[in-house]
Amino acid sequence: MKQRCHSSEITKNCICATSHFSLHSIGVILVRLEKPDVFLDFLEDMVTSGYIGIKKLFSEDLPDLIDAVRGYNLDFDDAYQYTTAKKYALKLVSFDSDFDRTDIGRIRLF
Numbered sequence: 001m002k003q004r005c006h007s008s009e010i011t012k013n014c015i016c017a018t019s020h021f022s023l024h025s026i027g028v029i030l031v032r033l034e035k036p037d038v039f040l041d042f043l044e045d046m047v048t049s050g051y052i053g054i055k056k057l058f059s060e061d062l063p064d065l066i067d068a069v070r071g072y073n074l075d076f077d078d079a080y081q082y083t084t085a086k087k088y089a090l091k092l093v094s095f096d097s098d099f100d101r102t103d104i105g106r107i108r109l110f
Contacts, residue, residue: 016093019084020056021077023047055088072102 030039046052057065061083068079068086078098085092085104092099092106099106 016051017053017055017088017090019081020054021080021084023054025077055084055090057084057087061087068102072098074098074102 026042027039030036030042047054057080064086065076065079065083068074068082069076072079072082074082075098078096081092081094082099082102082104084090092104093109094106095109096106
């Protein structure tokens with residue numbers, strides 16, 4: 001059985017993870033929509049509770065991100081997701097077909 005992620009760390013048994021970049025993007029969108037409480041609920045329900053682990057890149061990872069931009073013709077956002085997935089050996093789940101050009105591909109939701 002899958003376990004929850006704790007302390008923002010993903011383990012082999014964790015259900016899923018998201019990038020720090022995506023977490024911030026969700027916050028930006030919800031605050032722009034004047035729904036900051038929905039963001040706080042999301043944090044509590046999914047992140048704080050441990051259902052979603054948060055993974056981030058550091059300055060030493062950014063050259064790999066630029067390599068992904070150049071090598072796979074990805075925009076910055078996609079390259080961030082790709083580099084995060086690659087760094088933490090995650091499967092990328094996305095509607096975005098741009099990831100099909102990469103060496104790790106993607107899992108399609110539909």
